[in-house]
Amino acid sequence: MEAMLHISTLHYLVLGAALFLLGVIGVLTRRNVVIVLMSIELILNAVNLNLVAFSRLWGGVHGQIFAIFVITDAAAEAAVGLGILIAFFRNKETVNIDEVHLLKW
Amino acid sequence: MAVDTAFNMAPVATPFFFYMLSGIMLIGGILVITRKNPVHSALALITVLLAQAAIYLMLYAPFVAGVQIILYAGGIMVLFLFVIMLVNIDRAAKERTFNSQWLVGSVAAIALGGLFVAVYVKGGNIFPEHALSVIENDNTQKVATMLYGQYMFAFEIASLLLLVAIIGAVVMAKKRI
Numbered sequence: 001m002e003a004m005l006h007i008s009t010l011h012y013l014v015l016g017a018a019l020f021l022l023g024v025i026g027v028l029t030r031r032n033v034v035i036v037l038m039s040i041e042l043i044l045n046a047v048n049l050n051l052v053a054f055s056r057l058w059g060g061v062h063g064q065i066f067a068i069f070v071i072t073d074a075a076a077e078a079a080v081g082l083g084i085l086i087a088f089f090r091n092k093e094t095v096n097i098d099e100v101h102l103l104k105w
Numbered sequence: 106m107a108v109d110t111a112f113n114m115a116p117v118a119t120p121f122f123f124y125m126l127s128g129i130m131l132i133g134g135i136l137v138i139t140r141k142n143p144v145h146s147a148l149a150l151i152t153v154l155l156a157q158a159a160i161y162l163m164l165y166a167p168f169v170a171g172v173q174i175i176l177y178a179g180g181i182m183v184l185f186l187f188v189i190m191l192v193n194i195d196r197a198a199k200e201r202t203f204n205s206q207w208l209v210g211s212v213a214a215i216a217l218g219g220l221f222v223a224v225y226v227k228g229g230n231i232f233p234e235h236a237l238s239v240i241e242n243d244n245t246q247k248v249a250t251m252l253y254g255q256y257m258f259a260f261e262i263a264s265l266l267l268l269v270a271i272i273g274a275v276v277m278a279k280k281r282i
C-alpha cells in the first residue's frame with residue numbers, strides 16, 4: 001500500500017501505457033474516422049507523458065523539448081488528417097471507415 | 106525576494122492529486138473511445154488533455170503544460186470540433202459504433218496490454234528513486250536555451266513541417282485544386 005502512496009516514475013509510465021492502450025483500442029475498433037483520429041491523439045499524449053516523466057527522472061529538459069516537438073507534429077498531422085477526412089467525406093458522403101475498402105482483396 | 110520564496114513550497118498531497126488526475130484521464134479516455142456521438146468524444150478528449158496538463162505541472166514541466174493547454178486543447182481540439190460540425194453527423198449517429206474488425210482489434214490490443222504488464226512487472230524496479238531535487242523556477246528559460254541552442258535545427262525543421270502541413274491541409278480540403 002505504501003508502494004502505491006509514493007508516486008514514482010513507474011506510476012507515470014503505467015498511466016502512459018494505459019492511455020496508449022485506450023488509444024490503440026480506439027484506432028482498431030471504431031467505425032467513425034473522426035474518433036480514429038482522436039484516438040491517435042490519445043496515443044501521442046501517452047508518448048508525451050512518458051517523455052516528460054523521464055525528463056523529470058533524469059533531470060534536464062531534453063524530454064520536455066521532445067514533447068514540444070511531438071505536440072507540434074500532432075498539430076500538423078491533425079490538420080492534414082482532417083483535410084483528408086473532408087476530402088473523403090466529400091467523395092463518399094459518409095464517415096464510415098469500412099467504406100475505405102478498395103485495397104481489400 | 107518574497108515572490109521567489111513564495112513559490113518554492115514542498116509538494117503537498119501528491120498521491121491524491123496523481124490518482125485523481127489519472128482517474129480523470131482514464132475515464133475520459135474510455136469515454137473518447139466508446140461514445141457514439143463524436144462531439145461527446147471530443148469533449149472527453151479535451152478533459153483528458155487538461156488533466157494531462159495538470160500532470161505535467163506535477164512533473165515540474167510548466168512550459169509543456171502551458172503549450173499543451175494552448176496548442177492541444179485550444180487549437181487542435183477546436184479544429185476537430187470544426188470538422189465534426191462540417192461533417193454530417195446525423196447519419197453517423199444512426200450507424201453502428203464498432204467497425205467490422207472489432208474482435209480482432211480487441212484481441213490485438215489485449216495482447217499489447219499483456220506485453221506492457223509483463224514489461225512493467227518484470228522490469229519495474231529498474232528506475233531509480235529520484236531524490237526530491239531542487240525546486241526550480243526557471244523551467245521556461247532552460248527550455249528556451251535548449252530549444253534555440255542545441256535543438257535549433259529541429260526547430261527550423263519543425264517550422265518547415267508546419268508550412269508543409271498548412272499547404273497540405275488547404276490542398277486536401279479544397280473543392281477543386
